[in-house]
Amino acid sequence: MVKKRPRSTAHRARPRRRLIAFVDADFAKGGRVVRHQLTKGPESWLIDRVGIVWARADDGTYTVVSDELLDGPDVAERTLTALAAADLVVGHGFLQADLRAMAMIIRIPEALLDRCIDTLVVLHEARGGRWATGLNLDDLAWHTLRTRRAKHGNGRFDFTRARGDFDPRDDARLHARLWQHLRTQGTFTTSARTTDRTPVTTSLDAATLDRLSGRELLGAAEWNRRRLTTGTVHAVGNGDPAAACLAAAALTTFDADLTPLRDCAEQLGGIASPPSDAALLAAFQLLGPGANLKAREALDAGHFARSTERLAAYTRALWKVLHPDVHRRWRSVEPLYDPERREMDFTAQQNAEAEERQMYQDCAAAAERVHHAFRSRRTL
Structure with a gap:
């Protein structure tokens, strides 16, 4: 009788599935540029609601596990508490807008900033343009993912008639799809100029893919340096001196007598x-x-x-x-x-x-x- 060869106990280690938080924030004010406005930067906005979609992800796939909606006067504190559990925080405009507005009313932990990926900042720097034309979520969702945002009526959550807007968790789920496409396909398609809406496909290099996967991050020190000196997180652009003044004033306000x-x-x-x-x-x-x-x-x-x-x-x-x-x-x-x-x-x-x-x-x-x-x- 031929004895069977015992099975080896050695096995390939399963890839670690990190806990990813995809975040999108709604603002109670801000966003539109008007004449004689001091600044159009997020330093003059107020965080109103935050939608978080939680997912488990490895090098090739991701699986959504839950979501939550945060609002109320203490939304900033609750958001930071929730994101402390994430291995990686991903958002489109999260470093460029959401955290800059939040930093006006509460201190942002450096440990959180060292775990953040902003697909808007990454794509803006990868394209090397002076302006972020065509990199808004509407254009990227349509030209790259061939889908529409929730405001076009295809969101998972219902339109909130009393508020007149949509649930931010819909955009957070769209952030997840965009991040997955960028890191696996290595390309994105959108219009490059305001005057010419012809879609242009851009390929991402190895350094950009490392930033999208979390192997190379912007970091707390660089994020604070950019917003306090140039008034923007984009590496390329004219900057916003008024926004930088507001950001610097917020730092001193934290130590003031309230x-x-x-x-x-x-x-x-x-x-x-x-x-x-x-x-x-x-x-x-x-x-x-x-x-x-x-x-x-x-x-x-x-x-x-x-x-x-x-x-x-x-x-x-x-x-x-x-x-x-x-x-x-x-x-x-x-x-x-x-x-x-x-x-x-x-x-x-x-x-x-x-x-x-x-x-x-x-x-x-x-x-x-x-x-x-x-x-x-x-x-x-």
Whole structure:
């Protein structure tokens, strides 16, 4: 009887499947360039919602395992807490936009920055162009993946009518598909010029593929250097000096005395618990780029409460940050048609406007109390 050869216990090691977080953020403000605007950079935006799609990935494949949607006044803190578990964080514009806006209200851990891949920055540098024309997610999704974004009606999650926008998890899933195509196919197709929309296919070199796979990353030191000096994370471009000034002002604000901001929150009332420092600083992002910079400078100098106009503007912004659902409800109210009277009924809209006017009055009164307390302390 022929004995069978014993099977070898040695086996090929399975490739390690890393936990990847694909991230997309929605902003409550920002993005559109207007005349005489101080800056169009993310330093003047406010993080509103964050969608995270979790996946397990090796060198060739990836598998989506779960997703989550984060919102509320503490969205920045919750996002950083969630991403601490990821081996790699991937997004389209994550380093260029999302983290720059988040860094205005909370410190970004260097350990997180050392694990981030921004496909927008990678493709912009790979193409070597001066502008990022054609590298937006709409063009890349259509020309490279031959699919449309969720705003064209093919998303997994429903359109949120009360908000007037789509779920960011749809774009996060699109980020995952784009990242997988780039690292496995090594090419992308999009238009190279605004005047000429003819699609052009670009091949990625070995160095770019290393950046996409996570073997070579931008890193915390380089990310901070670029945004604080040129005001952009793109290696090629004119930069944005005003955005760099705002980023530098945010760093000093973290060490400033936030007592005037806490006094405004306390005078507002109607808050279950004291807001976090990130929520207090988030209100600055709703003031506009110029007022944002001046308010941070006044806070650093210790005379933030000297101006009642500045206090009133900040208090209104803080109320919107702490009560986002109420503010969206006011914005979404529309007149209804009354079939019996055969005319439009503006009652709901008028009630919303009356509530908003009362909010402005309450904020102005709270600002006056904070200003009076500040002057009383100065005279003692």
